[in-house]
Amino acid sequence: MSSLILQNHPKNVKCLVLLARHISYHVKTRQKVSIPPMSDMEAVSSWGNTHLDSVDPEIHGLIEKEKRRQYRGIELIAAENFTSLAVMEALGSPLTNKYSEGLPGNRYYGGTEFIDEIESLCRSRALEAFHCDPEKWGVNVQPYSGSPANFAAYTALLQPHDRMMGLDLPSGGHLTHGYYTSGGKNISATSIYFENFPYKVDSTTGYIDYDKLEEKAMDFRPKLIICGGTSYPREWDYARFRAVADEVGAFLLCDMAHNSALVAAQEATDPFEYCDIVTTSTHKSLRGPRAGMIFYRKGAKPAKEGQPEGAVFDLEEKINFAVFPALQSGPHNNKIGALAVALKQAMAPSFKVYPKQVKANAACLANYLMAKGYCIVTGGTDNHLILWDLRPLGLTGDKLEKLLDLCYITLNRNAVFGDTSFLAPGGVRIGTPAMTSRGLVERDFEQIGEFLSRAVTLTLEIQNQYGELTEDFNKGLVNNKEMDELKDDVEKFTYSFEMPGFVISDTTNYD
CATH class of the missing domain: 3.40.640.10 (Type I PLP-dependent aspartate aminotransferase-like (Major domain))
Incomplete structure (x- = not known):
C-alpha cells in the first residue's frame, strides 16, 4: 500500500507523514503495525487527478516525441495543419464526458443545457464565418x-x-x-x-x-x-x-x-x-x-x-x-467546442492575412520548382497545393516521400492523371497551410524548394546506384552522408520558427 501511495496519491507528503506517525506509534507501544487502507474517495482522486506523465509514462513519452517531430520538421502534407493552443484546450476539456444525442433543445439525454449553448454557438459561428444568411x-x-x-x-x-x-x-x-x-x-x-x-x-x-x-x-x-x-x-x-x-x-x-x-x-x-x-x-x-x-x-x-x-x-x-x-450516435462535444473556438479565430481580422499567405507561398514554391525545370501539373496553382509530376525524371512518388521523411520533410505520394498504381504513383502532393501557420513567407518557401530539389537529386543518385526495386533502393538510404547533411540543414531551418499550440521541453530528451 505504501508503494501505491508513493506512486499515485495526489497528496503524497501528507500521506507519508500520517503513515510515519502511525508506524512510529505502534512501534513505541509494541503493537502490531497495520497500514490503514486508502479510502474509496482517495482512490478515486488518485485515479482521476493524476497527470499523464505519472499514469502512463510510455504514452507521455511518445506524445513528446511526436511534438518534437512536428517542431523539427517541414510539414508539407496538404491535408495537415497545426491548430491553436485554445483549440487543444477545448479538445481536452470535460466536454468529452457528455452524451448529447439529438439537437439543441431536443436531446435524448438530460444535463445538456450548456452543451446546447455550445453547439448553437458553433452553428451560428459557422454560418457567420462563411458569410451565410x-x-x-x-x-x-x-x-x-x-x-x-x-x-x-x-x-x-x-x-x-x-x-x-x-x-x-x-x-x-x-x-x-x-x-x-x-x-x-x-x-x-x-x-x-x-x-x-x-x-x-x-x-x-x-x-x-x-x-x-x-x-x-x-x-x-x-x-x-x-x-x-x-x-x-x-x-x-x-x-x-x-x-x-x-x-x-x-x-x-x-x-x-x-x-x-x-x-x-x-x-x-x-x-x-x-x-x-x-x-x-x-x-x-x-x-x-x-x-x-x-x-x-x-x-x-x-x-x-x-x-x-x-x-x-x-x-x-x-x-x-x-x-x-x-x-452516428452521440456527437463529440469536445470537438464541437473546439470547432467553435476555431471558427471564432477564423473570423478575427488577422485571419484573412493567413489564407492570402498560404496562396502566395504555394505560388512561390510552384514557380521556384518550375524555374528549376521540374514538371508541376497545370503549370502552377490557384490554391494551397501543388501537384508535382516526377515521371519525367524517372522517379515515383513513394521513393521521394521515403527519402524526405528521413530528412524531416513530410509530404505524400500522389497519383497523377494516367497513373495505375497508388502505392508507387508518379507524383507527390505539396501543401503550404501548415508551414504558413508557423509564420513562413515566400523567401522561406524558396528555401524549402531548394531542400526539395536537393532531395530529388539524392533520390535519383540512390536509384541510379542501387536500382529501382524498393528493397534495393532502401539500401541507399542507410548511412547516407548527404542525407544526414540535408536533415541537419532542415532541422536548423525549422527551429528558427515558432510552433503554435505547444512548447518543447528544453530539459527532456525524447529522441
Missing part, C-alpha cells in the same frame, strides 16, 4: 470528420444505387466521392452503395474537362454531382457545375474540405452561391479540430422552369436525420 442556410456541426459528413449528405439525398458523379481519384478527387478500379473493384463505401461515373481532367492540361463532364452527365443522368477534390490545384467553375446540374436535374454538392479557409477569407470562389450542399472537414486549411460540417440550403428555391411556384428546400430534416440517428 441564416434564413437561406443551415449547418450541422456534429459529423465526426469530413468523410462521415460526405456520407451523411449522400444518405440524405440519395437512395441505394442512385447515380452520382465526382472527380476521378487519379484526377484529384477524393475516395468518398466514389472510386472503382479499372477492373471494376469498388474501393470506397460510396462506390459500394451508389452507382458512380467519374469525370476527369484533361490529360494534357491537367484542368477539369467541363465539356466532357457535361456530355457524361447528359448520358448518365446522375442524381448528385460533386465538385471539390483532394489534389486539384486550380479553381472550380461552380457556375458551370450548376448549369450542368440543372440540365440533368441533379443536386450539386461541394466538398470544400481542403480550401475552406480560403473560402471563409474570400480568397477562393464561393461555392455557397451555386451549391445545394457544402461539406467540409475542419482541420485542414481552417486550422480547427478533426471534425466535419454539412451546410444545407433553406427557404425558397430559386424560380426556374418546371418548378412549382413557392417551392422550398426540404434538406434540413433530411441532413439532420442522416447524421443522427442514421449514421
